[in-house]
Structures are given as C-alpha cells and as structure tokens.
Amino acid sequence: MKKPRTMKLSLPEEELVGSGNLACQGCGATLAMRYVLKALGKRTVLCIPACCWSVIDGPFPYSCLGVPVYHCAFETAASTASGVKAGLEMVGDAETTVVAWGGDGGTFDIGIQALSGAAERNDDILYVCYDNEAYMNTGIQRSSATPYGAWTTTTPVKHFKNRPKKDIDAIMAAHRIPYIATGSVAYPEDVYKKAKKAKDIKGTRFLHIYAPCPTGWKSRPEDSIRLARMVVQNSIFPLYEIENGEKYTLSIKVKDKKPITDYLKLQGRFRHLTEDEIKLMQEEVDRNWERLLRKVGGSN
Amino acid sequence: MKKVIMGNHALSYGAMLARSQVIAAYPITPQTQVVELLSEMCADKTLDAKFIKVESEHSAMAACIGASIAGARTFTATSAQGLALMHEMLHWASGGRLPVVMGDINRSMGPGWSIWTDQNDSLSQRDTGWMQYYCASNQEVVDTVIQAFKVSERLAIPSMVVLDAFALSHTYEVVDIPDQAKVDEYLPPFRPQFKLTPDDPHAFGGLTGPEHYFELRYKLQKDMEKAPALIEETGREYEKMFGRYLGLVDDYLCEDADIILVTSGTAGYTARGAVDELRKSGVKAGNLRIKAFRPFPFEHVQRIAGKAKKVAVVDRNISYGHHGMFFQEVKSALYGHDQSPPVFGFIAGLGGRDITPSTFKEIVEITLAKDKIEEEIIWIGVKK
Numbered sequence: 001m002k003k004p005r006t007m008k009l010s011l012p013e014e015e016l017v018g019s020g021n022l023a024c025q026g027c028g029a030t031l032a033m034r035y036v037l038k039a040l041g042k043r044t045v046l047c048i049p050a051c052c053w054s055v056i057d058g059p060f061p062y063s064c065l066g067v068p069v070y071h072c073a074f075e076t077a078a079s080t081a082s083g084v085k086a087g088l089e090m091v092g093d094a095e096t097t098v099v100a101w102g103g104d105g106g107t108f109d110i111g112i113q114a115l116s117g118a119a120e121r122n123d124d125i126l127y128v129c130y131d132n133e134a135y136m137n138t139g140i141q142r143s144s145a146t147p148y149g150a151w152t153t154t155t156p157v158k159h160f161k162n163r164p165k166k167d168i169d170a171i172m173a174a175h176r177i178p179y180i181a182t183g184s185v186a187y188p189e190d191v192y193k194k195a196k197k198a199k200d201i202k203g204t205r206f207l208h209i210y211a212p213c214p215t216g217w218k219s220r221p222e223d224s225i226r227l228a229r230m231v232v233q234n235s236i237f238p239l240y241e242i243e244n245g246e247k248y249t250l251s252i253k254v255k256d257k258k259p260i261t262d263y264l265k266l267q268g269r270f271r272h273l274t275e276d277e278i279k280l281m282q283e284e285v286d287r288n289w290e291r292l293l294r295k296v297g298g299s300n
Numbered sequence: 301m302k303k304v305i306m307g308n309h310a311l312s313y314g315a316m317l318a319r320s321q322v323i324a325a326y327p328i329t330p331q332t333q334v335v336e337l338l339s340e341m342c343a344d345k346t347l348d349a350k351f352i353k354v355e356s357e358h359s360a361m362a363a364c365i366g367a368s369i370a371g372a373r374t375f376t377a378t379s380a381q382g383l384a385l386m387h388e389m390l391h392w393a394s395g396g397r398l399p400v401v402m403g404d405i406n407r408s409m410g411p412g413w414s415i416w417t418d419q420n421d422s423l424s425q426r427d428t429g430w431m432q433y434y435c436a437s438n439q440e441v442v443d444t445v446i447q448a449f450k451v452s453e454r455l456a457i458p459s460m461v462v463l464d465a466f467a468l469s470h471t472y473e474v475v476d477i478p479d480q481a482k483v484d485e486y487l488p489p490f491r492p493q494f495k496l497t498p499d500d501p502h503a504f505g506g507l508t509g510p511e512h513y514f515e516l517r518y519k520l521q522k523d524m525e526k527a528p529a530l531i532e533e534t535g536r537e538y539e540k541m542f543g544r545y546l547g548l549v550d551d552y553l554c555e556d557a558d559i560i561l562v563t564s565g566t567a568g569y570t571a572r573g574a575v576d577e578l579r580k581s582g583v584k585a586g587n588l589r590i591k592a593f594r595p596f597p598f599e600h601v602q603r604i605a606g607k608a609k610k611v612a613v614v615d616r617n618i619s620y621g622h623h624g625m626f627f628q629e630v631k632s633a634l635y636g637h638d639q640s641p642p643v644f645g646f647i648a649g650l651g652g653r654d655i656t657p658s659t660f661k662e663i664v665e666i667t668l669a670k671d672k673i674e675e676e677i678i679w680i681g682v683k684k
Contacts, residue, residue, distance in 0.1 A: 043498045047366065060512055063503035068496045070369055071505035076362035079354060083324060083366025083374075084496060086350040090321040090372040096498055106369050114362065117355030 010189050023056045026221025028211030028228060029130040030056060031101070031185040032067075036099075036128055036207070039195030042067060044097045047081040049111060050074040051103035051131070052137045052213075073111040078118035081125040097126055097199055101248040104131040104145035108166050119149040120173035122203040126195075129168070129206070132213035135145050140216040149281055150269045152216070157272040164284055169208055169242065176245035177204040181246075183239060184210040185227035190251055210237045213218060215270075218268025230263040235289040240296070249255035260285055301477045302643065308333035309467040311377055311403040311437040314445025314558055316347045317483045318401070320375040321490075322367035324352040324360045326382060329415050330465045330657035331405045334377040351417065359391035361389035361400070368398040369504060371495040373449065377403035379465065380421040381410065390458075394429030396505055399459070399490070401445060402430075406616075407465040408651045411564065416652020417465035419565065419617035420474035422595070423625045431459040431521055431527060432593040434564040435549070438473040440591075443538065446478065449548050450487050450534050454521045464616075465652065466564040477659065478542050486541055528596040548597035550589040551604050553579065557586030559667055560608040562601075562630055564590050567616060567648075567655045574660035585664055590626060598633045612667040614660070616649045623677055637640065641674055648680040 016037035077100035079143035107129035146164040183191040198205040212224040237249035264270040385419040408414035448459035535546035569587030615624025627645035649655040
C-alpha cells in the first residue's frame with residue numbers, strides 16, 4: 001500500500017494561540033504572536049501592556065494563549081518583564097523565556113523609558129514590538145511609529161503626519177544589546193527563525209515585527225499578507241538583524257526594489273497624498289535604504 | 301545584637317532580615333542610604349537577592365510587581381516625587397493582590413523643591429489599597445518591615461512602612477537587630493496561592509467587565525477589614541518572640557486624660573515629652589500615636605480618644621480644601637459614637653518645620669481655652 005503523502009511543514013504544528021480570540025479580520029499582530037510562540041514554546045511567560053493584544057487575549061477570566069500572561073500597565077512591559085525574570089530566577093526557574101509583548105505605542109512612545117532602562121542593564125528578556133503604526137486599540141491615533149503621510153484620527157487629512165517614523169531599531173542598536181531583528185508577518189519562517197535565535201541568546205533581545213492593521217489602515221483584511229510582503233519588497237520595512245549593536249545583516253536581499261506607490265494605493269490612510277508628497281516619501285525610503293546598506297556594508 | 305543605625309538603614313536591615321528576594325529601586329533624597337546599604341548587602345551576599353537598578357520609580361514598582369507575581373518576596377523604597385511617580389503602579393500592586401513591601405521616607409512635595417518632612421506624599425496615596433504604617437523610631441522601622449511582610453503575604457495586600465525625612469531617616473538610634481533564625485521562624489518563605497508560571501498557565505489582570513470588577517474590589521476591602529486583627533495578632537506573636545509589641549496605635553497616659561493629643565510619626569514621641577511636662581504642671585494630657593493609617597484603627601480611636609474631654613489632632617499634612625487627614629479620620633471614628641468629645645484640628649510642621657514640645661504645649665493651651673470648635677483648621681506657627 002502506498003504511504004499517504006504528508007505535507008512538509010516549515011513551522012511546528014503546535015498552536016499556542018487559540019481560536020475564538022478577539023482579533024479583527026486580517027490582524028497582523030495575531031500572526032506575529034502565532035509565529036513567535038511557535039518558536040518559543042510553552043516555557044514562556046508574556047508581559048502584555050495596554051495594546052491590541054491586551055484585548056485579543058480575551059477578557060477575564062479567559063485567555064486564548066497557551067502560556068501565562070501578565071497584563072501590565074501601559075509603560076511597563078520591559079520593567080515588568082525584568083521583574084518577572086528576576087523573580088522566576090529567585091524561585092528556581094532560570095529556564096523560562098520572559099517576553100515583553102507590546103505594540104508600537106507601548107514601545108516607541110510611552111514604554112521607551114522602561115525599555116531603554118532594561119536594554120541598558122541588558123536584562124535577560126525578549127522584547128517583541130508588533131508594529132501596526134498607530135494606537136489602534138484606542139481607535140487609530142498617531143504614534144511615533146506612524147509613517148510620514150499617514151492619516152489617523154489625530155492626524156486628519158488636512159493635517160496629516162509630516163514627520164518620519166521614529167527609527168526604534170537604531171535607538172535599540174545604540175544600547176549595544178546582543179540581538180535585534182526586524183520581521184514581517186508575510187515571512188513566517190523568517191520570524192520563526194529570528195524568535196528561535198533570540199530565545200537562545202542571553203541579555204536583552206528586541207524583535208520588531210511589522211503587523212498590518214486593516215481596521216486602522218483602511219485596507220482589506222485579505223490584503224494584510226500582501227502589504228506585509230510589499231513593505232519588505234519596496235524597502236520601507238527591510239528585514240535585517242543587528243548583533244551587539246554593530247553587525248548588520250540583511251535577511252531578505254531585495255533584488256528588484258519596488259516603488260512604494262502600489263503599497264500606498266492599497267491603504268485608505270494614504271489616499272489623500274499628492275504625487276509630490278509620494279515623491280517625498282519615496283525619497284525618504286530610498287535614503288533610509290541607502291543608510292541601512294551602508295551599515296550592512298560597514299559590518300562586513 | 302544591638303547596633304547604632306540610621307532610620308534608612310533600619311529599612312535596609314528589615315528588608316534583609318525578611319529575606320527579600322528581589323529589590324528594584326531608584327535613588328531619591330532622603331531615601332538613598334536605604335538602597336545603598338541594600339546594594340552592598342546584595343553585592344557581598346549578606347542578602348541573597350537580585351537588585352534591579354531601574355531607571356525610575358515607576359519602573360521600580362513595575363519590576364517589584366513582576367517579581368512578586370513570579371513568586372518572589374519584593375521590597376523597594378522611595379520618597380515624595382518618587383512615590384507620586386509610582387502612583388499608577390501602587391494601584392497595580394494592590395489591585396493585583398501582590399504583597400510588595402515598600403519604605404517611604406515622608407518628604408514634602410514640590411514645588412518649591414523641598415527635601416524636608418511632611419506626610420502629603422504618602423497620604424496622597426491613601427486610596428491606593430496599600431496598608432500604611434507610620435513609624436516613630438528606628439527600632440519600630442526594622443520590626444515593622446518584618447511584620448509588614450507577614451501581614452501583606454497573609455492578606456495579599458501591599459504595605460508601606462513610612463518614616464519622617466531626616467527626623468527619623470537620618471537619625472541614629474540604638475536598634476536591637478533581631479536574630480535571623482528567629483525572624484525566619486516568624487516569617488516563613490513567601491508561598492503565594494497564585495503565580496505566573498508555565499507549569500500552570502493563567503492570564504492575570506486582563507480586561508475585567510462590570511460583571512466581575514465590582515466583586516474583586518469588594519474582596520480587596522473585605523481582606524483589608526481583616527487587617528486590624530491580623531496586625532494585632534502578628535504584633536503579639538512578634539512580642540512573644542522578640543519582646544516588642546507591634547500594634548495599630550501606641551497610647552501614652554490616655555487612660556485618665558482630659559485632653560488627648562493625637563499624632564503620628566516622630567511627632568508622636570515629641571508629644572510624649574510635652575505630655576510629661578503638662579502632667580507636671582497639672583494638666584491631664586495623654587498622647588495617642590496612630591501607627592496604622594490604613595487600615596485605620598477606628599475601634600481603638602473610639603475606645604481611647606472617646607473617653608477624653610477634648611481631642612486635639614496634629615497633622616503634618618493638609619488635604620487642600622478640607623482638613624488635616626488624620627483629623628478627618630479621627631472625627632469620622634468618633635462620629636455617632638456614644639462618647640464623642642470635641643475634636644480640634646491643628647496643622648503643624650509642613651515642609652519640615654520643626655515640631656517641638658512647645659508646639660504641643662501651644663496646641664494644648666489653645667484647645668483648653670476653647671469650649672467649642674470655632675475654626676475648622678488651626679495653623680500653628682504660620683509667620684504673619
């Protein structure tokens with residue numbers, strides 16, 4: 001009898017994110033959690049500050065996650081995680097991976113002080129920022145992760161955001177922590193590999209994962225993966241690693257860098273932009289890309 | 301073993317003897333010696349603990365909360381602006397039912413910048429769901445830290461051990477340092493009912509709708525209501541083992557007193573000197589020092605102060621637009637009680653202005669001269 005053919009899977013089958021959670025359709029943050037937990041496994045604890053994930057997980061007394069969760073105050077993901085790590089070690093558990101899991105608002109803005117403190121001390125925590133480029137949980141207000149040009153409810157079309165996105169990865173690199181990586185939910189194997197690598201490194205590790213938000217971006221849920229791929233292919237959000245704050249490595253070498261226009265067109269948040277404004281955005285993307293290539297070149 | 305130590309070091313010794321496992325703290329005058337000594341104790345392994353040198357008080361309390369939910373005994377110390385910065389996290393610790401113990405050095409709130417003592421920093425945190433003990437001697441500080449851990453861990457409610465800036469924090473006194481083996485017997489290791497562990501995964505503190513939140517707060521209050529009896533029980537247990545009783549209040553010559561001075565903190569001991577002198581001159585004065593502000597010792601205040609002809613409450617704090625905060629509580633305790641003497645409210649010593657025996661004598665003179673309460677607040681020593 002012929003053996004049944006089985007599909008070869010590139011990620012473990014075990015799911016630590018349960019169904020019936022409260023995510024919106026096409027939510028990138030949920031995929032980010034799935035892939036990262038597949039890499040980290042059950043001996044993980046999560047510290048989740050105010051963010052979409054504090055809702056997605058489910059209300060008290062429910063949780064959709066197969067690992068323990070401590071819901072912490074908005075600006076305390078990193079400091080709570082530092083405390084959890086120290087506490088677990090003092091009660092004899094040195095093995096568990098302690099994760100701070102925050103959105104861009106909790107990371108780039110209100111939580112940056114605690115994050116910087118933990119990184120400077122090189123506390124043994126994994127900080128994951130899923131980046132949907134605005135305060136989506138509170139209803140789409142701009143954060144310092146919101147890109148130039150984007151509409152949000154606090155950057156209305158008549159006064160859209162006219163400053164670039166904060167370069168959080170460069171800020172983290174300046175702390176000389178052992179490991180930083182960017183990821184995108186359109187590249188699950190890459191996210192998985194980086195989370196796995198981060199798990200085995202001691203000290204502060206920082207994963208920055210691009211996570212589309214159809215609700216806030218005014219995009220179609222079925223376009224989330226497409227957008228998460230395009231943003232890498234057009235180099236708005238390149239995938240790379242930084243080791244010890246110095247060694248830059250590109251994870252996906254983009255051969256044929258695409259213009260940003262098609263990416264912008266799929267999102268209502270950019271609908272108002274004029275050709276001149278798009279040109280300015282393209283120039284900024286090109287400059288950032290060149291700067292990154294110089295850093296990669298300088299590392300070799 | 302007897303040692304001459306400063307009030308701040310009394311906090312450090314208390315934290316050490318309690319075998320704190322995680323300390324997270326940020327320096328602020330006049331608290332710094334607390335964390336300096338603890339840093340040394342952790343460095344030379346006198347204390348087996350992890351000291352997280354955080355970048356702010358907000359992170360200090362967040363890290364204590366993280367360590368506590370992981371099952372570790374945690375301690376921190378702060379003062380004034382630092383305590384105010386922690387405010388959000390104080391709610392998080394009590395709402396999360398985590399028995400963190402913290403030292404607070406009573407320092408006045410800026411602006412203008414002041415490093416000197418008054419109680420507005422800690423009393424502003426009155427409604428955060430923390431127990432608060434106001435100490436009057438370095439001995440009491442060491443003993444109270446140890447007791448506070450026991451009570452906190454039993455009730456799953458955090459505690460603040462409070463001492464006056466400089467008047468106690470930087471004053472050296474002889475302290476009988478309790479024997480470690482006996483402290484271990486008094487205070488067994490922290491074994492929380494719930495904790496954050498992959499062996500038994502749960503989510504803590506998630507979105508809590510109106511169908512659950514109300515009951516969680518009801519339970520916090522019900523457990524807080526158990527605190528007065530538990531403080532007295534653990535205080536008697538402490539007395540049996542160490543010879544010093546740790547209660548909710550400390551009364552001095554109140555039994556037959558016509559006038560009772562109600563005080564807190566170091567001013568409590570100053571008041572005793574004044575009471576002694578007043579007694580010599582024929583005034584039957586007494587002193588009721590309130591140690592526990594939360595839970596408030598209503599029953600003790602009723603029983604002890606209710607018997608006096610007049611009560612004078614001296615507050616080193618002010619609730620703007622109302623009164624001194626101990627005054628509010630004492631009136632509330634005596635309201636509707638069978639014996640309800642007139643209660644006079646005095647404000648003294650804000651911003652570290654000295655409270656001396658003559659301050660109390662003036663207060664007693666004013667109180668004795670009045671038949672009824674004419675003004676809601678009487679300020680002592682205001683420059684005209």
